[in-house]
Amino acid sequence: MSQERRNFDKEFKLMTVELSKSRESIQELAKELGIRAELIYRWRPEYLEKPEGSFTGHGKPRHTPEEAEIARLKKQLRDVEMERDILKKGHQHLLQGRREIYRFIACQSSRFPVDKMCEVLKVSRSGYYSSLKGTVSKRAKENQELLSLIKQEHKKSRQRYGSPRISQALRANQVQVSRPRVARLMKQAQIKARMVKRFRVSTDSK
Known part of the structure; x- marks a missing residue:
């Protein structure tokens, strides 16, 4: 159980400081007065620094x-x-x-x-x-759902569609979304369109 904090008035502090001047052991003086020695060590320099303005307001020094x-x-x-x-x-x-x-x-x-x-x-x-707390915003939930649809369209296209064509496919399915938003989500998820090389048949001249 913690002890109740004691408040000391100005007269008590001044008396303690005066007594400490003639004592060799601050620890013994503290025991006699029933206080902690740390308080005496704190009060003495405060009094010496400003004797007339010390110990005002529950021991707090007064500020100009x-x-x-x-x-x-x-x-x-x-x-x-x-x-x-x-x-x-x-x-x-x-x-x-x-x-x-x-x-x-x-x-x-x-x-x-x-x-x-x-x-x-x-x-x-x-x-x-x-x-x-792991709270997900409404916008974040929408992005998660949209990303799932993007992955589906990307898979349907055999990974050939980029953001422009995926945006068109989503709008065709009544999903209102802008191409920049699709592009941003694809970039974050590292979804890229796979480039397909086109071979052109040529005839060798004789």
């Missing part, structure tokens, strides 16, 4: 407007550096489609926050998490 602005700029710089690193590693995946972007995010999730990667790579978090 200048210090707050520096902290904000440092955070902004860290965000910019993170975005740069994400783009540096993931720019190739941007050209390969949403599925590859999701794969990149999954591979890099231990290094970068998922929210930040989705923001930088322009994909939705819901889309990414759906991809992890």
